[in-house]
Amino acid sequence: MIRRPIKPGTRITLAIVSVLVLCGIYTLLSVRQHHKNPNDTTIPTWSQIGEGIKKSVTPQPGSGEIILWEDGVATYVRLFEGLFIAVGAALVFGIAMGCYAPVEAVLQTPLSIAAKIPPTAMLAVFFVLVGINQGFFIAMIVFGVTPTLAQAIYQSAKKDVPEELLNKAATLGASQGEQIWNVVFKQVLPRLIESVRLQIGPAMVFLIAAEYVVADVGFGYRLRLEGRKVNFNIVYFYLGLLGASGFLIDYALLTARRKLCPWFGR
Amino acid sequence: MNPPDGSDIVIRLDGLSHWFGTNRVLHNLNLSIERGQMVAVVGPSGCGKSTLLRAILGTHPPKAGSVLMDGKVVTSPGFDRGIVYQRYSLYEFMTARENVAFGLMLRHTTIPFRVFKWGTWRMMKKDHIRQAEELLVKVGLGNAMDKYPAEMSGGMCQRVAIAQALVMRPKLLLLDEPFGALDEATREDLQRMVLTLYQENTRAKIEGKPPPHTILLVTHELNEALYICDRVLGLSQYWNYQGAGHDSCPGATIVYDRAAPTFEPNTPREFEQFVAQRDEIRNIVFEPENPPDPETHRDFWTRRQTAGSVNV
Numbered sequence: 001m002i003r004r005p006i007k008p009g010t011r012i013t014l015a016i017v018s019v020l021v022l023c024g025i026y027t028l029l030s031v032r033q034h035h036k037n038p039n040d041t042t043i044p045t046w047s048q049i050g051e052g053i054k055k056s057v058t059p060q061p062g063s064g065e066i067i068l069w070e071d072g073v074a075t076y077v078r079l080f081e082g083l084f085i086a087v088g089a090a091l092v093f094g095i096a097m098g099c100y101a102p103v104e105a106v107l108q109t110p111l112s113i114a115a116k117i118p119p120t121a122m123l124a125v126f127f128v129l130v131g132i133n134q135g136f137f138i139a140m141i142v143f144g145v146t147p148t149l150a151q152a153i154y155q156s157a158k159k160d161v162p163e164e165l166l167n168k169a170a171t172l173g174a175s176q177g178e179q180i181w182n183v184v185f186k187q188v189l190p191r192l193i194e195s196v197r198l199q200i201g202p203a204m205v206f207l208i209a210a211e212y213v214v215a216d217v218g219f220g221y222r223l224r225l226e227g228r229k230v231n232f233n234i235v236y237f238y239l240g241l242l243g244a245s246g247f248l249i250d251y252a253l254l255t256a257r258r259k260l261c262p263w264f265g266r
Numbered sequence: 267m268n269p270p271d272g273s274d275i276v277i278r279l280d281g282l283s284h285w286f287g288t289n290r291v292l293h294n295l296n297l298s299i300e301r302g303q304m305v306a307v308v309g310p311s312g313c314g315k316s317t318l319l320r321a322i323l324g325t326h327p328p329k330a331g332s333v334l335m336d337g338k339v340v341t342s343p344g345f346d347r348g349i350v351y352q353r354y355s356l357y358e359f360m361t362a363r364e365n366v367a368f369g370l371m372l373r374h375t376t377i378p379f380r381v382f383k384w385g386t387w388r389m390m391k392k393d394h395i396r397q398a399e400e401l402l403v404k405v406g407l408g409n410a411m412d413k414y415p416a417e418m419s420g421g422m423c424q425r426v427a428i429a430q431a432l433v434m435r436p437k438l439l440l441l442d443e444p445f446g447a448l449d450e451a452t453r454e455d456l457q458r459m460v461l462t463l464y465q466e467n468t469r470a471k472i473e474g475k476p477p478p479h480t481i482l483l484v485t486h487e488l489n490e491a492l493y494i495c496d497r498v499l500g501l502s503q504y505w506n507y508q509g510a511g512h513d514s515c516p517g518a519t520i521v522y523d524r525a526a527p528t529f530e531p532n533t534p535r536e537f538e539q540f541v542a543q544r545d546e547i548r549n550i551v552f553e554p555e556n557p558p559d560p561e562t563h564r565d566f567w568t569r570r571q572t573a574g575s576v577n578v
Binding site: 162164165169170171172174182187261263 | 323324325342343344345347348349351353354357358359360368369372373376377414415416430431434436
């Protein structure tokens with residue numbers, strides 16, 4: 001039956017089963033591959049992956065660096081800095097476009113065009129304009145995420161806030177600033193959080209791609225390096241970490257949306 | 267005829283006309299509403315009732331003529347005029363209590379005040395919440411203060427919306443078909459609630475105080491107009507313009523302005539009491555066949571002076 005609800009216990013059980021099935025399929029593939037070639041590292045066994053994890057979290061001889069820590073800090077600082085700027089800019093652009101027709105007229109076309117250009121195609125431009133530094137990675141995320149996010153906020157500010165609510169706020173004594181902050185922003189906040197949730201994936205893509213090409217530390221750099229050395233036990237570990245961290249960020253945003261906007265989706 | 271000298275006029279329309287491009291909507295509306303009156307505006311679909319309301323609200327100022335609130339020209343919305351819409355009546359991200367207290371916050375504080383004088387703001391907020399709760403109890407929602415609009419019925423939402431407007435003590439409360447989307451029983455409940463406001467006016471007049479509530483209700487329900495208002499205006503595009511019928515009318519105008527019977531909130535509704543007037547309004551305002559002369563049935567003030575007493 002379409003949309004028939006299931007019990008929460010059943011939902012959790014099915015989720016666990018789906019992960020176990022994935023692990024099972026991987027194990028089968030790995031065993032099969034190692035049956036063909038006992039020295040294979042492209043589909044490592046669980047014990048090989050364990051060795052990769054151990055190598056990633058053990059201080060390196062000489063430098064004493066823990067590569068997972070170094071890569072994690074570099075990547076997530078870049079990700080959160082980029083997202084912070086992108087969300088801030090998108091919020092300002094989106095709300096201004098939804099509230100003021102002249103701003104809408106000025107920004108709508110450039111944003112639509114910018115949203116269609118993949119930031120990875122802009123690598124050369126960023127090399128020249130920003131240089132290869134922290135700003136390069138942040139620019140990739142900001143350029144990739146801001147236009148789409150701004151368009152989502154603009155649509156929400158325009159469609160989800162009927163004129164009647166703004167007129168009513170004016171009759172209650174709201175200034176323009178209060179109409180924007182107390183009505184428009186509060187109304188679009190859940191949509192903003194939902195849009196950011198959807199943009200986490202693309203932001204990771206842009207960042208990892210940039211790190212893959214030019215970084216000397218970070219998840220993208222490590223994936224390239226270990227991939228070339230065919231150390232897939234580390235590659236899979238990093239991919240798993242990327243997936244898990246993405247899932248956690250998504251869950252944190254969902255929790256924030258539920259806490260900040262309890263009215264949404266009730 | 268104009269209101270007699272000394273009348274306490276809240277709102278006056280002087281030669282108000284409005285049009286959109288070549289579409290002429292309202293033509294030369296002249297109207298004075300006295301403090302404490304409950305005035306219904308009825309008329310056929312497309313006659314410009316909502317345009318009139320927007321002109322008074324200030325979101326769509328008239329193209330010609332003026333709207334004066336207590337003698338001052340209206341150019342934009344302000345807290346001297348409250349509004350209750352049929353749809354989008356509440357902020358869905360606020361509870362009933364917060365929706366009602368919202369106006370008090372906006373009126374008495376600013377964003378910098380709330381940020382930089384946080385302690386004082388917290389104290390004020392408690393008082394705003396208390397006032398909101400009192401009003402919600404008054405409109406019969408004492409047990410729904412923490413509910414969000416999505417968790418309330420249409421009738422409950424409209425009660426909150428009325429409380430939200432009343433808490434600001436507006437000089438004029440505009441009701442834009444507020445009960446149009448409600449079922450019959452809920453609508454009747456809310457109509458009685460509006461009649462309690464009329465009772466408060468009556469009580470204030472007896473005590474020699476200015477009546478607190480002046481209401482302009484836009485509705486397409488004739489029974490509703492006659493039941494809860496003490497004055498009915500008929501706005502129509504079907505009137506006799508320069509003896510040439512309604513085809514050449516330059517927009518709708520007021521063709522009917524007469525007193526309506528008054529009711530107590532707790533007495534049963536007896537439609538028989540206003541059947542004759544309802545038929546009269548239907549013939550004059552809604553029938554394109556016999557377009558009236560706009561002056562003939564616009565005699566609220568004349569009749570009141572003739573009656574020689576204030577309609578309480």
